[in-house]
Amino acid sequence: MAEKLVIKVTAGADAPERCSQAFTVAAVAAASGIEVSLWLTGESAWFALPGRADEFELPHAAPLSDLIAGIQSGGRITLCTQCAARRGIKEEDVLDGVRIAGAQVFVSEIMPDGVRALVY
Template sequence: MESEPSLVFVVTHGREDAERATLPFVLGNGCLAMDVKPVFILQSEAVRLATKGYADSIQAHGLDPLKKLLDNVLQAGCPMLVCSPCAKERGITEADLLPGAFIAGAAKVIDLLLDAKNCLTY
């Protein structure tokens, strides 16, 4: 994989919209199959996707289970940034996160977006 992210996914939905929460990770798994490095930035309700157990029961119609897709990208070492103010507002700490996900502030997010070739927002 390349050292800089080729594709950044900004994810803003959680359980309230299973399809929008899942689609970025469907594409992220597609990136892995094509040796493209995806990066995930979780904001708003999507920060809950990075917490242990939250995605276990999310299944959008016609798509793979979100837990499976999340596990694949995290096991592949894809960065998953969790919006710091969004996490704080929801009482989420680093201890609550899945292995590989981390809380990041605006500067880190902006750096990634500036280096990325493309960005998709869900």
Template sequence: MSRSLVVKITCGAEAAERANQGWTVAAMGLAAGAEVTVWLTGEATWFAVPDRQPDLALPQAAEVSDLVETVRSGGSVIVCSQCAARRELTEDQLLPGVRIAGAAVFVESVLADGVQALVY
């Protein structure tokens, strides 16, 4: 049985180390064979928008754009519906494959059997 990993990232460039850690853990989850979903809330929403991804510029850290692409191509990325609405974003403005969903979907996913949820 494969476990699932749900990583919720709540910050962007204002908390660069925390944001980078969330993306790094998600990418490592994929490498370990887990089914990975990243939920983006607040300023982290911008990671899902082409040409708006924050540059975290952290020494000793992987480029966040590479981490986003790794997770997007091997897992799934979801943007909080309220956060998208506050930023006037629609799915067609997001990176391919990224979707928008609400709190009910988040709660359902983290309460499923075999899921490990982490918040950054």
């Protein structure tokens, strides 16, 4: 059975420590060979856009753009459908490799045996 970690991050620049923790855990898990699915919801939705991660700063934390690259090298990043719509974000706007999907896909990812989900 393959290990998989699903992380839903709701925080963005409004709660930088919580946001950074979610991205850090996802990147470390991906680097460790664990299949990772990071879901961007709420204010973290903005990080699906090119350049937005470069604007994020938190002392003593890895750059968000580096963490995103690490996550994408060993996992998937998904932007919540409703969160994208509320912010006027369209599929053509997001970073390469980021998909837009909704609750049905999230539930299908967290239900199989061996999957662990975290919400930040």
